[in-house]
Amino acid sequence: MAKIWVYAELSHGGAVEKTVFEILTKARTLGADALECVALGPGATAAAAALGEYGATTVYASDDDTFSDFVAEPAAHVIAELIKQHQPSLVLAPFTYDARDTMARVSAKLGLTLHTGATDVLAVDKTQEAIFGGAKIVDVALGGNEPRIVLLRPKFTEAEPAGGAAANVVNVDVAVPDETKRARRTERHEEDATGPKLEEAPVVVSGGRGLQQAENFKLLEDLAAAIGNAAVGASRAVVDAGWVPYSMQIGQTGKTVKPKVYIACGISGATQHIVGMKSSERIIAINKDPDAPIFSLADLGIVGDALKVIPQLTDEVKSRKG
Amino acid sequence: MNVVVLVKQIPDPANPYELVDGRLKRGVAQKVMDPGDEYGVEAALRLVDQFGGEVNVISMGPAAAMEAIRRALSMGAHKGVLVTDDALGGADALATARVLAAAIKRSEFDLVIAGVESTDGSTGVVPQMVAELLGVPQSTFAKEIEAKDSSLTIKRQTAAGYDMVECPLPAVITVTAGVNEPRYPTFKGIMQAKSKPVDTVSLGDLGLGGDDAKPTQSVDAVNPAPERGAGEKFEDDGTGAAKVADLLKQLKVI
Ligand SMILES: Cc1cc2nc3c(=O)[nH]c(=O)nc-3n(C[C@H](O)[C@H](O)[C@H](O)COP(=O)(O)OP(=O)(O)OC[C@H]3O[C@@H](n4cnc5c(N)ncnc54)[C@H](O)[C@@H]3O)c2cc1C
Numbered sequence: 207m208a209k210i211w212v213y214a215e216l217s218h219g220g221a222v223e224k225t226v227f228e229i230l231t232k233a234r235t236l237g238a239d240a241l242e243c244v245a246l247g248p249g250a251t252a253a254a255a256a257l258g259e260y261g262a263t264t265v266y267a268s269d270d271d272t273f274s275d276f277v278a279e280p281a282a283h284v285i286a287e288l289i290k291q292h293q294p295s296l297v298l299a300p301f302t303y304d305a306r307d308t309m310a311r312v313s314a315k316l317g318l319t320l321h322t323g324a325t326d327v328l329a330v331d332k333t334q335e336a337i338f339g340g341a342k343i344v345d346v347a348l349g350g351n352e353p354r355i356v357l358l359r360p361k362f363t364e365a366e367p368a369g370g371a372a373a374n375v376v377n378v379d380v381a382v383p384d385e386t387k388r389a390r391r392t393e394r395h396e397e398d399a400t401g402p403k404l405e406e407a408p409v410v411v412s413g414g415r416g417l418q419q420a421e422n423f424k425l426l427e428d429l430a431a432a433i434g435n436a437a438v439g440a441s442r443a444v445v446d447a448g449w450v451p452y453s454m455q456i457g458q459t460g461k462t463v464k465p466k467v468y469i470a471c472g473i474s475g476a477t478q479h480i481v482g483m484k485s486s487e488r489i490i491a492i493n494k495d496p497d498a499p500i501f502s503l504a505d506l507g508i509v510g511d512a513l514k515v516i517p518q519l520t521d522e523v524k525s526r527k528g
Numbered sequence: 529m530n531v532v533v534l535v536k537q538i539p540d541p542a543n544p545y546e547l548v549d550g551r552l553k554r555g556v557a558q559k560v561m562d563p564g565d566e567y568g569v570e571a572a573l574r575l576v577d578q579f580g581g582e583v584n585v586i587s588m589g590p591a592a593a594m595e596a597i598r599r600a601l602s603m604g605a606h607k608g609v610l611v612t613d614d615a616l617g618g619a620d621a622l623a624t625a626r627v628l629a630a631a632i633k634r635s636e637f638d639l640v641i642a643g644v645e646s647t648d649g650s651t652g653v654v655p656q657m658v659a660e661l662l663g664v665p666q667s668t669f670a671k672e673i674e675a676k677d678s679s680l681t682i683k684r685q686t687a688a689g690y691d692m693v694e695c696p697l698p699a700v701i702t703v704t705a706g707v708n709e710p711r712y713p714t715f716k717g718i719m720q721a722k723s724k725p726v727d728t729v730s731l732g733d734l735g736l737g738g739d740d741a742k743p744t745q746s747v748d749a750v751n752p753a754p755e756r757g758a759g760e761k762f763e764d765d766g767t768g769a770a771k772v773a774d775l776l777k778q779l780k781v782i
């Protein structure tokens with residue numbers, strides 16, 4: 207009687223985080239008797255339609271602002287109570303900042319096994335994780351009491367709708383104690399990005415320390431604009447240096463991207479960077495060091511000065527588009 | 529303000545890692561304090577410089593983890609606790625959190641600072657578990673920290689930008705790389721560190737048993753990931769850009 211739960215994290219705008227659909231898609235294949243979601247915060251009830259489309263039959267939902275206003279604790283309290291009431295076998299959640307904050311507390315409250323950063327789930331007690339920059343895949347056996355909690359890396363699989371009807375909404379009736387309302391979000395700021403989102407763009411042009419200085423990211427923006435439907439990413443070295451905002455960082459501690467084409471410019475290819483882009487369909491690298499590790503996974507490598515090649519490429523792209 | 533900093537000793541990330549019996553092989557590679565934790569030490573020192581109080585450095589690990597504590601002490605921290613016990617080998621995140629929380633509880637604290645995620649484990653959940661076990665709120669991914677009487681204002685990095693979070697004390701926070709510029713230990717600092725008080729404690733000293741430290745996940749198999757072979761590589765002779773553009777055209781993205 208395995209029942210699988212998926213924590214349907216909601217974005218600030220109230221939409222379901224895209225990676226939740228990837229998790230539901232995978233969860234459908236695990237042979238559970240029931241696939242249900244928990245959604246907390248504004249947008250939770252409305253999420254029933256989308257969650258149903260991806261196979262959830264029930265969503266335990268509360269639209270209460272408390273869950274988006276206060277950090278982790280109200281959500282952790284409610285999820286822990288719901289787990290005690292309904293006893294799922296496995297709880298899946300995305301490996302996002304907020305789900306990590308929340309599910310870590312749930313695990314500590316109930317003494318539940320928590321596997322974070324998993325790259326696949328094979329059964330209710332078996333997961334996989336890529337380690338050493340994706341060079342090795344380990345199978346992990348999950349012991350301890352049910353439910354175990356598994357946090358899955360975004361983009362670990364492709365989301366596919368199942369065409370299900372809207373999930374049945376069950377209103378969460380767990381009271382949120384005042385003691386859990388402590389750390390509070392008072393403001394939210396989103397970097398304004400033009401063009402497609404990094405995670406969704408079919409082409410990502412990405413720059414590293416080899417671009418020499420912050421101003422040269424303009425070259426990448428011009429290239430992305432010429433290609434159209436392209437987004438600009440970055441290595442951590444240049445994010446730490448303050449050249450570009452963290453929201454552009456790709457890699458272990460940044461975003462995971464899987465575009466059709468990834469163009470790495472002046473990026474050495476450290477394992478922590480590679481984990482965030484190695485599943486791209488095609489990889490192109492421009493680096494002046496012929497021994498740069500990035501070349502070992504590039505379909506096309508250009509050994510040269512990125513500052514010269516990028517503007518030329520922008521012109522070549524423009525001329526081919528006519 | 530009394531601040532606890534959690535620091536972890538890890539194999540030097542500059543050397544390649546290796547797995548032995550499903551565990552990270554330790555001992556061979558030269559060990560260092562997790563670079564991510566230096567930011568935590570620096571953040572703690574700055575708060576104590578501003579408000580007074582002491583910085584207490586806590587680590588769980590093999591005896592060699594004392595070096596990470598010494599490093600924090602030589603940066604200016606006041607005292608340290610190392611939890612070391614044979615029963616702790618292979619401890620997972622929750623077991624680690626139980627041990628750290630028990631060690632933290634032995635003295636009064638206003639704030640616990642940890643790194644966002646460790647470089648070798650990178651589970652990114654130990655600090656939040658510690659917060660739950662201590663019964664205090666948390667604020668993770670701090671890029672900037674401002675302290676007022678009994679609360680912190682944190683600029684918290686998010687995937688889309690940042691949030692501002694008001695967090696009452698006592699609390700657990702995690703700091704990102706780049707939150708500050710960690711100081712280097714001075715010669716004087718290194719000399720002084722030698723006489724600063726450090727406690728070495730076992731599980732039993734913390735009132736914990738082997739069950740509290742037992743990991744509940746284990747590595748079953750290790751397999752190489754599917755190789756992604758290298759393709760063609762050209763020295764740029766002025767036609768590199770054209771080659772790339774041709775491929776983009778062929779792939780129909782332009
Ligand atoms: C816990 C942890 C997490 C991390 N997470 C991430 C992460 O999420 N993402 C990430 O990217 N990194 C991450 N890192 C950092 C990572 O280890 C590397 O330090 C980083 O990716 C290096 O960035 P880079 O390639 O831009 O810089 P470098 O390694 O300095 O490489 C610069 C490259 O540019 C080339 N170059 C120089 N000049 C030119 C030129 N004119 N034209 C062409 N090429 C040129 C050089 O040959 C070199 O290969 C993490 C590290 C740790 C310890």
Ligand SMILES: Nc1ncnc2c1ncn2[C@@H]1O[C@H](COP(=O)(O)O)[C@@H](O)[C@H]1O
Binds near residue numbers: 535565645649654
């Ligand atoms: N064994 C440990 N000893 C001390 N601190 C730790 C230990 N493990 C994790 N931490 C702290 O928790 C942070 C996050 O680690 P992790 O959850 O393992 O990614 C680290 O940056 C440390 O500050």
